[in-house]
Amino acid sequence: MRRRLLIALALLAGEWMAFASAAEIPQAERRSGATFMSADTLAMQNDDTANPGMLAVLDGEAIWNARAGIADRSCADCHGEAKASMRGVAARYPAFDETLGRAVDVEQRVNLCRVRHQQAKPLAYESRDLLALTALIGRQSRGMPIASGADPRLEETIRTGQALYMRRQGQLNLSCSNCHDDNWDRHLAGAAMTQGHPTGYPLYRLEWQSVGSLQRRLRNCMTGTRAQPYDNAAPEMVALELYLMVRARGMTMETPAVRP
Numbered sequence: 001m002r003r004r005l006l007i008a009l010a011l012l013a014g015e016w017m018a019f020a021s022a023a024e025i026p027q028a029e030r031r032s033g034a035t036f037m038s039a040d041t042l043a044m045q046n047d048d049t050a051n052p053g054m055l056a057v058l059d060g061e062a063i064w065n066a067r068a069g070i071a072d073r074s075c076a077d078c079h080g081e082a083k084a085s086m087r088g089v090a091a092r093y094p095a096f097d098e099t100l101g102r103a104v105d106v107e108q109r110v111n112l113c114r115v116r117h118q119q120a121k122p123l124a125y126e127s128r129d130l131l132a133l134t135a136l137i138g139r140q141s142r143g144m145p146i147a148s149g150a151d152p153r154l155e156e157t158i159r160t161g162q163a164l165y166m167r168r169q170g171q172l173n174l175s176c177s178n179c180h181d182d183n184w185d186r187h188l189a190g191a192a193m194t195q196g197h198p199t200g201y202p203l204y205r206l207e208w209q210s211v212g213s214l215q216r217r218l219r220n221c222m223t224g225t226r227a228q229p230y231d232n233a234a235p236e237m238v239a240l241e242l243y244l245m246v247r248a249r250g251m252t253m254e255t256p257a258v259r260p
Contacts, residue, residue: 025184033200041258051256082137086140092150095148143252145253146245146253169227172226
């Protein structure tokens with residue numbers, strides 16, 4: 001039975017690849033994942049009193065103001081109110097870290113701050129506290145244009161991310177581009193394939209019944225192609241995140257978004 005399923009999926013992949021043109025989506029045709037949703041889901045996202053992702057933002061506010069670590073300092077002690085100091089920050093990440101000499105995403109930046117300045121333990125990936133803090137930070141960029149990748153020191157990482165995005169992998173031999181560039185708005189199992197723009201992370205996914213990061217979504221896609229997902233915070237994962245943000249440059253941030 002399993003062998004038959006894999007054969008059927010491979011045949012389906014072959015049908016998709018017949019349409020493949022490996023062409024980037026023109027700027028004028030780029031669409032947020034929100035435009036593929038039902039009216040009810042979109043209304044949920046746009047109403048802060050109904051958007052379940054806003055609960056993570058509220059949790060993030062409490063954590064932002066709580067003292068932690070040996071240094072007994074809070075995020076607010078260094079940065080003040082998140083509404084002011086974090087405005088536009090998420091729209092520029094992943095960004096280059098001077099000390100590490102490489103790109104880091106928002107999750108890594110939060111943990112670097114905890115270790116360096118609070119002398120606290122880093123938060124686990126996909127943990128409630130880390131998602132809450134990154135949702136709070138992302139919320140302060142809502143409505144602003146994505147502006148990632150402007151630092152010339154990120155050029156090599158962007159090229160790496162693009163190569164990973166275009167590379168076929170897994171038992172189904174599919175790349176990210178095959179679905180999100182070449183076959184967007186087609187349907188898989190009744191659901192529309194979006195263009196894959198990361199405009200709203202961390203977001204609340206109805207399928208998960210929880211908030212999740214962009215890395216969680218990328219691992220889901222890799223598992224779907226029967227590929228081995230990269231580890232949390234792996235350089236390949238950060239490179240993919242960066243390329244996706246650069247690919248969506250100029251689009252509007254929606255954090256915390258809601259998706260099916």
